[in-house]
Amino acid sequence: MKVKDGIIGLIVGDALGVPVEFTTRREREADPVTDMREYGTYDQPKGTWSDDSSMTIATMASITHRQKIDYEDIMKEFLNWAYLDDYTNSASGTFDMENTTSRSLRRYADGAPALKSGGTGERDNGNGSLMRILPLAFIKDIDYDTVEAVSSLTHAHEISRTACALYVEIAKSMIENDLEIKEHIDNACDKIKEHYKDSEVLGKFERIFSNDLDDVRGRSFVVGSLECVIHCMLTTDSYRSAVLKAVNFGEDTDTTAAICGGLAGIYYGYDSIPQDWVNSITCIEEVKSLCAKYEKFCDEG
Ligand SMILES: [Mg+2]
Structure with a gap:
């Protein structure tokens, strides 16, 4: 089941990164993450996921419930996460919310339409929509x-929207075709270059297009984040090694590993995800059940 492969892959990556978010690469080199940890940055128990997984699950819950992509409803579910702690698996509720997302949700709560709520500034290009776009x-x-449009609910700038399109295209290639990782990425890049050939922001993705990824970091800028994830996928050969490499870049560890974990889960399959990591995630059975319902929607839709 491809939905479970990708979504559990994303959630496990997120949970691996949560205890060490905001640590530096040097700290991670001195003390690399090799297994699921507990406490740390947010003082959360082992297996706690953050905003990346919560917003991904909220998106799937909305689409499953409405049996279509309803932008207003997705935003309502984001509000239920942000203000009512829905879709969290932490006893302390919602934590780790990105600024652009937070401002967008406030605009929506104040009455803006869903598709007019997202940040449009150059600085609104964190990885906050990339981290939750996989269900599409x-x-x-x-x-x-x-x-x-789904990116635009929170991240409406062209750079974020294009990054989401590229990521979805890579994931789709992995879902639909049996190819090497490099071939999936090249195929997706070719499609994006063609579709967005008149776009002024296409140059931002040049390092990805030309596979010039030897100097990546675990940054939260959406393109930097995607560069790091693609680098991790191209230089490892298992789910485990891909997500650990992402976490051990430091900085935005949970999101880098979540975005990487989504692709690695799809590419290597659910059975490749260490089962003790999966089993450490609180509420994992509810997530699996939602994945099954979402897959049914995707098959029938
Ligand atoms: Mg997070």
């Missing part, structure tokens, strides 16, 4: 406009 990759015939 499982929907048959998903188009770029819809991917961009």
Whole structure:
């Protein structure tokens, strides 16, 4: 089941990164993460996921419930996460919310339409929509406009929207075809270069297009984040080694590993995810059940 492969892959990556978010690469080199940890940055028990997983799950819950992509409803579920602690598996509720997301949700709560709530500034290009866009990759015939619109709920700048389109295209290639990782990435890049050939921001993705990724970091800037994830996928050969490499870049560890874990889960499959990591995630059975319902929607839609 591809939905479970990708979504559990994303959540496990997130939970691996949570205890060491904001640590430096040097700290991680001195003390690399090799297994699921507990406490640390947010003082959360082992297996706690953060905003990345919560917003991903909220998106799937909305689409499953409405049986379609309803932008207003997705935003309502984001509010339920942000203000009512829905879709969290932490006893202390919601933690770790990105600034652009926080401002967008406030605009929506104050009455802005869903598609006018997202940040449009150059600085609104953190990885906050990239980290939650994976569910769209499982929907048959998903188009770029819809991917961009779902990004725009919080991250409406062209750079973020294009990054989401590229990521979804890579994931779709992995879902639909049996190829090497490099071939999936090249295929997706070719499609994005063609579709966005007149875009002024396409140059931002040049390092990805030309596979010039030897100097990546675990940054929260959306393109930097995607560069790091693609580098981790291209230089490892298992789910475990891909997500650990992402975490051990330091900085935005949970999100880098979540974005990487989504692709690695799809590519290597659910059975490749260390089962003791999966079993450490609180509420994992509820997530698996939602994945099954979401896959049914995708198959029938
Ligand atoms: Mg997070």
